[in-house]
Each structure stands twice: as structure tokens, then as C-alpha cells.
Amino acid sequence: MTTSTISRTLLATLAAALLTAGCGGSAQDATSSTPTSPGASPSSTAAPELTDQQEPPAVASLDVTIRGGEVIPANTQMDAEVGQPIVIRVNSDAAYELHVHSSPEHSFAIAPTNGQSFQFTVDVPGRVDVELHQLHTTIVTITVVQ
Structure with a gap:
């Protein structure tokens, strides 16, 4: 393989990975900034989602x-x-x-x-x-x- 072919293949692979990450993952996955090592699964550090809109207790x-x-x-x-x-x-x-x-x-x-x-x-x-x-x-x- 030539250097030019390797560069195009690497660029195509990177573009496909970015498209998959942007389209297939959740918003939390796309914006996660938690560093992970290769082979490790990312840990969730984001606040839990609110399922009910709760009003603060009345005074x-x-x-x-x-x-x-x-x-x-x-x-x-x-x-x-x-x-x-x-x-x-x-x-x-x-x-x-x-x-x-x-x-x-x-x-x-x-x-x-x-x-x-x-x-x-x-x-x-x-x-x-x-x-x-x-x-x-x-x-x-x-x-x-x-």
C-alpha cells in the first residue's frame, strides 16, 4: 500500500467513526469528556436524568x-x-x-x-x-x- 492509500483509508475510517459517534450514541456519550484507557468502558459521572419535574416544596x-x-x-x-x-x-x-x-x-x-x-x-x-x-x-x- 502506498502512503497516499494509507492516508485516505485512515481519513475514511476516522470520518466513519465520527459520524457513528455523532449519530448512534446518546447525547451523554457524544459530550462525555471522561478519559478512558483502551479496552476500558467509560464510567458515568454525569448527574442522573430527571424523570419527573418536581416543584420545590412550598413554604x-x-x-x-x-x-x-x-x-x-x-x-x-x-x-x-x-x-x-x-x-x-x-x-x-x-x-x-x-x-x-x-x-x-x-x-x-x-x-x-x-x-x-x-x-x-x-x-x-x-x-x-x-x-x-x-x-x-x-x-x-x-x-x-x-
């Missing part, structure tokens, strides 16, 4: 007013899911500490001002009390489900 929220040592609402109930953002919005005329008995636990310093917002999540299902210890008041008990 569970509660508005609380503290005036003259009175808490509104008090001893209320609400539901949430594990990992769902929970927001407690507070208007207060005095400084207190908001304590969330969850896993993990959370504590928030309430200032004597309006428009405060405290966000947390709960990682373990169960009943979670949100309290103001100084006022000996449970604001809400949250039932957290999986």
Missing part, C-alpha cells in the same frame, strides 16, 4: 404578634414535610427568644420590632414545638411528615 408559614406579653396565635397547629422551608414572621414589642424543638434545634432572637422573619427546616419527622420560653407559651406545634 409553610405562620404570622405571630407579641404585644404586652400576649402571643397571637398561641397553641396552634400546622403541618409540614421533612426539608420543607418553614417561616415564622413576627411582630413584637419586646425582645424574646424563639425556640424550635426540632432535629436540628433552632433558636432565633426576636427584637422589639415588626417585620421579622425566621426560616428553618426540620430533618426528622415528628411533632415540633415552637415556643417562647420567657412567656411560657407554645406558639405552634408542627406535625412534620416524610
Whole structure:
């Protein structure tokens, strides 16, 4: 075989390989940049495909007013899911500490001002009390489900 014939054969083989890779493989195969050694199969390092379009969980929220040592609402109930953002919005005329008995636990310093917002999540299902210890008041008990 002449050098010219070898070059044409090599070029034709390379062109066929490129066409096959571009047409026959998946998008992941065509764009994979994972180096492999000869004879080794490529490993998948791409993120798994999303099969369902899932919305992020809606925020569970509660508005609380503290005036003259009175808490509104008090001893209320609400539901949430594990990992769902929970927001407690507070208007207060005095400084207190908001304590969330969850896993993990959370504590928030309430200032004597309006428009405060405290966000947390709960990682373990169960009943979670949100309290103001100084006022000996449970604001809400949250039932957290999986």
C-alpha cells in the first residue's frame, strides 16, 4: 500500500467513526469528556436524568404578634414535610427568644420590632414545638411528615 492509500483509508475510517459517534450514541456519550484507557468502558459521572419535574416544596408559614406579653396565635397547629422551608414572621414589642424543638434545634432572637422573619427546616419527622420560653407559651406545634 502506498502512503497516499494509507492516508485516505485512515481519513475514511476516522470520518466513519465520527459520524457513528455523532449519530448512534446518546447525547451523554457524544459530550462525555471522561478519559478512558483502551479496552476500558467509560464510567458515568454525569448527574442522573430527571424523570419527573418536581416543584420545590412550598413554604409553610405562620404570622405571630407579641404585644404586652400576649402571643397571637398561641397553641396552634400546622403541618409540614421533612426539608420543607418553614417561616415564622413576627411582630413584637419586646425582645424574646424563639425556640424550635426540632432535629436540628433552632433558636432565633426576636427584637422589639415588626417585620421579622425566621426560616428553618426540620430533618426528622415528628411533632415540633415552637415556643417562647420567657412567656411560657407554645406558639405552634408542627406535625412534620416524610
